[in-house]
Amino acid sequence: MGICGSSSPDITIVPNKYTLDVDNDCQKNCFNAKQSDSSIKINSSEGVVKKTDIQENNKTNKKSDKILFNIQKNENKKEEVKKEEVKKENNNIQNNNKINGELSFKNKNQIINNDNNDNKENNKNNKNSNFLNVIESKGTKKRSISTHELSEIKDLVIKKEKNKESNPKLSEIKKVMFDSSTIKSKDEKEKDEKNQNEKDKKYQRRNKKSTTLVEKSRLESKFKEEMKLCVLSQTLIEEQRGDPTKKYKILKRLGDGSYGTVYSVVNNQTGMSAAMKKIEKVKENEIDDLEIKNEIDILKKLDHPNIVKIYEFYDTLTDFFIVTEYCKRGELYGYIKNYYSENQLAVLFYQVFSGLSYLHENNILHRDLKLENIMISDIEKDLNTKEDYFWIKIIDFGTAKIFKRNKIEKAVVGSSYYIAPEVLKQKYNEKCDTWSVGVILYMLIVGRAPFDGKNDDEIIESIKIGVYNNKHPKLLARSKEVQNLVSCLLERKISKRLSAFEALNHPFFTKFNGRALFCNFNEHEIQSYLDNLLNYKFQSKFQQLVLAFVVHNIPQSKDTRIILKLFRYFNKKGNCKLTKEELTTGLYKFRNKNIVDSAIDDIFLMLDGDNNGYIEYEEFLRACIDKSTALNNDNLKYAFKFLDKDNSGTLSVDKIMKAFVKKGNDTLKDIFKNSIQEVDKDNDGIISFNDFRELMRRVQ
Ligand SMILES: Nc1ncnc2c1ncn2[C@@H]1O[C@H](COP(=O)(O)OP(=O)(O)O)[C@@H](O)[C@H]1O
Ligand SMILES: [Mg+2]
Numbered sequence: 222m223g224i225c226g227s228s229s230p231d232i233t234i235v236p237n238k239y240t241l242d243v244d245n246d247c248q249k250n251c252f253n254a255k256q257s258d259s260s261i262k263i264n265s266s267e268g269v270v271k272k273t274d275i276q277e278n279n280k281t282n283k284k285s286d287k288i289l290f291n292i293q294k295n296e297n298k299k300e301e302v303k304k305e306e307v308k309k310e311n312n313n314i315q316n317n318n319k320i321n322g323e324l325s326f327k328n329k330n331q332i333i334n335n336d337n338n339d340n341k342e343n344n345k346n347n348k349n350s351n352f353l354n355v356i357e358s359k360g361t362k363k364r365s366i367s368t369h370e371l372s373e374i375k376d377l378v379i380k381k382e383k384n385k386e387s388n389p390k391l392s393e394i395k396k397v398m399f400d401s402s403t404i405k406s407k408d409e410k411e412k413d414e415k416n417q418n419e420k421d422k423k424y425q426r427r428n429k430k431s432t433t434l435v436e437k438s439r440l441e442s443k444f445k446e447e448m449k450l451c452v453l454s455q456t457l458i459e460e461q462r463g464d465p466t467k468k469y470k471i472l473k474r475l476g477d478g479s480y481g482t483v484y485s486v487v488n489n490q491t492g493m494s495a496a497m498k499k500i501e502k503v504k505e506n507e508i509d510d511l512e513i514k515n516e517i518d519i520l521k522k523l524d525h526p527n528i529v530k531i532y533e534f535y536d537t538l539t540d541f542f543i544v545t546e547y548c549k550r551g552e553l554y555g556y557i558k559n560y561y562s563e564n565q566l567a568v569l570f571y572q573v574f575s576g577l578s579y580l581h582e583n584n585i586l587h588r589d590l591k592l593e594n595i596m597i598s599d600i601e602k603d604l605n606t607k608e609d610y611f612w613i614k615i616i617d618f619g620t621a622k623i624f625k626r627n628k629i630e631k632a633v634v635g636s637s638y639y640i641a642p643e644v645l646k647q648k649y650n651e652k653c654d655t656w657s658v659g660v661i662l663y664m665l666i667v668g669r670a671p672f673d674g675k676n677d678d679e680i681i682e683s684i685k686i687g688v689y690n691n692k693h694p695k696l697l698a699r700s701k702e703v704q705n706l707v708s709c710l711l712e713r714k715i716s717k718r719l720s721a722f723e724a725l726n727h728p729f730f731t732k733f734n735g736r737a738l739f740c741n742f743n744e745h746e747i748q749s750y751l752d753n754l755l756n757y758k759f760q761s762k763f764q765q766l767v768l769a770f771v772v773h774n775i776p777q778s779k780d781t782r783i784i785l786k787l788f789r790y791f792n793k794k795g796n797c798k799l800t801k802e803e804l805t806t807g808l809y810k811f812r813n814k815n816i817v818d819s820a821i822d823d824i825f826l827m828l829d830g831d832n833n834g835y836i837e838y839e840e841f842l843r844a845c846i847d848k849s850t851a852l853n854n855d856n857l858k859y860a861f862k863f864l865d866k867d868n869s870g871t872l873s874v875d876k877i878m879k880a881f882v883k884k885g886n887d888t889l890k891d892i893f894k895n896s897i898q899e900v901d902k903d904n905d906g907i908i909s910f911n912d913f914r915e916l917m918r919r920v921q
Contacts, residue, residue: 457769457773458521461535462535464537465497465535465537467489468490469486469489469495469497469544471484472484472485472487475551476593478498480498480512480513480619481500481540483496483497483499484497490862491775491855494547495532496544496546496548498542498545500543501539501540502540515618515621515622516618519618520545520618522585523579523583524840525797525838526788527573527576527579527613527615528615529615530773532544532546532773532774549599550596550598551596551597552592552593552596553596553611553661556597557664557665561665562608563703564610565608566703567730567732567733568735570724571795572611573615573658575725575796575797576613577590577615577721578725578795578796579796579798580654581720581721581722582722584623584624584625585618585622587620587621587654587657588634588644589621589635589657590661591636591657593617594616594617595613595615595616596613596614596616597611597612597613598614599612600612601782603741620635629648629650630653633645635653637677638660638672638673639656639657639660641653641657642687643715645681645685649715651720652718655710655719656710656718659711660672662707663689663707671689672684672689702728702729703733705727705728706724706729709727725795726795736795739786740789740790742787746783747787747811749847750783750787750845750846751811751812753844753848754845755812757827757828757844759823760827760920761892762896764896764917764920766881767860767917768843768920769843771851771852771857772842772843772846775851780842780845781842784845788841797837799841800834800835804821805817805818824844852920854914858910863880866879866880872908873908877893877897896916897916900913900916
């Protein structure tokens with residue numbers, strides 16, 4: 222049960238709808254949720270309050286959720302909104318739990334308005350980042366070529382010329398996708414597709430041989446300049462128009478939150494699963510819209526393996542839809558009945574702190590960490606320990622916020638069991654999140670919340686008193702390290718409480734292999750990925766963006782797990798922001814020092830696509846994945862469709878600009894122009910899918 226209020230005398234705490242009941246006889250830790258209040262009445266003399274209440278879903282053990290208020294200041298709108306509510310209640314069965322009422326405490330408006338103002342401010346700040354960001358990067362280093370290399374180059378030029386002659390002319394191959402699809406039978410189409418794939422494979426093999434040193438030096442000089450231009454990959458996540466159910470087939474309802482309903486869906490074109498959060502628009506209520514846009518803007522900025530990634534979003538007349546990756550194993554809440562070993566806890570919480578420290582380093586507060594907002598994306602059985610390890614993702618950025626360092630936050634937001642005492646006092650910073658993680662850890666160990674009560678009032682009172690049972694037998698039965706971690710997180714004094722980054726270095730994780738267990742690969746598995754990384758060639762900005770789009774939107778399931786482990790292995794700090802030093806030291810373990818030293822500057826320059834000084838997860842993934850799999854026919858068709866907004870079957874510089882950049886920028890326009898010129902045989906500034914594929918297949 223969540224609250225959006227405060228415990229100070231002038232603020233009312235909304236009563237709990239469910240209370241947490243612990244079955245003491247139960248040998249395993251288990252929670253039973255009971256409904257304690259069937260309805261909540263809120264009165265307000267200051268304005269109409271609409272509350273999107275907890276949806277009473279079929280899950281009887283659901284116990285905590287946010288309550289969010291949307292205040293319309295204008296008294297005159299009161300009646301209108303009420304009418305709207307009645308209409309909605311009649312029309313929408315999913316909203317039949319909605320409770321309308323009025324609010325009767327003094328400071329409520331002020332608090333919420335504070336937060337909304339902040340959100341507006343965020344939104345304003347974020348706006349700029351939706352568009353192209355052109356940033357000058359640090360200087361580039363030139364490499365001189367030895368005489369030996371020069372003669373090698375000559376040989377290769379001759380070889381390459383020969384190869385060129387025998388290369389199939391891809392532009393002459395029939396346009397399978399666009400021209401023939403309407404007139405050919407299914408069998409014929411499949412045959413064509415097969416032939417095409419065969420040809421592509423041959424092309425790839427030939428191309429691979431011919432593109433070595435000559436190609437590298439040519440591309441190096443050509444694209445190094447382009448590397449200085451930074452196009453943030455967040456521009457690839459864009460607002461879509463139209464009805465999302467045309468693109469996604471809805472499979473089932475996954476959960477209801479305080480905002481809306483989340484469905485599991487499948488992308489009709491790629492067959493990929495996704496989660497779609499549908500948020501009904503509250504008419505004439507801009508505050509709601511701002512909150513949703515805030516969630517989208519924050520998600521767009523994030524690239525971390527333990528944070529759910531956003532694919533796209535829709536803003537229709539009646540609803541918002543946020544499409545994110547799908548976490549097939551459900552909420553961590555669903556697993557609280559299990560007993561977890563120290564190793565399992567270490568692996569799980571190392572990921573939570575990794576995601577959280579990344580968020581905090583990027584100045585983002587989550588403010589609603591709880592068992593329901595930590596999803597299990599996968600479970601891996603460790604062959605040595607025979608234990609199951611969870612791969613987790615943090616979700617729900619509905620109440621997240623971009624904060625300013627050293628600025629004290631005031632808005633009271635959170636969910637009752639998990640809310641930090643200083644949030645109730647309206648004086649807090651990012652460490653409110655580590656408190657919530659402390660509560661989650663305690664819950665998983667002990668089986669009940671550290672601060673409990675029959676309703677929200679009692680829970681909040683208990684948090685304010687701040688005494689929890691740190692002598693609970695289930696806690697005492699645990700290692701000294703985990704007991705210490707709990708107490709360092711449930712520390713009332715903010716300055717003494719561990720930050721997420723500090724928590725990553727807590728002895729608990731070292732002793733119980735929190736890090737080691739989630740980068741457990743064998744050397745044999747990673748060789749081809751290391752080769753891909755070290756041979757990562759310069760790409761044009763256009764190729765870079767298309768590859769980024771494909772890698773982001775079409776997860777390469779076979780590769781990603783091992784590459785993620787490798788990434789984590791290199792990233793000793795654990796925050797998933799890989800520095801050049803970390804990458805260099807990591808590579809020394811597997812490759813000759815000279816080879817690493819001669820390549821590292823270029824690799825880093827190429828990998829750090831957004832020029833922020835460190836490599837994030839997807840940047841690393843792009844370099845390591847097998848390009849011929851990632852850029853296969855189907856995936857390229859998907860990317861082409863993304864760029865070809867008017868479905869004409871062709872691409873022009875203007876279309877590319879529109880899809881990737883949104884805003885006019887002459888330098889980038891020239892870069893894209895040069896890119897397509899490479900395959901634009903008739904020089905008309907327009908390329909077909911086959912030309913596009915030819916261009917993309919040059920990426921290795
Ligand atoms: N990516 C996802 N994969 C699987 N289930 C999800 C996903 N996102 C949300 N859910 C389910 O929907 C619930 C509500 O989603 P959430 O984003 O937390 O919305 P709210 O802000 O309304 O709480 C979650 O607690 C979870 O059960
Ligand atoms: Mg949630």
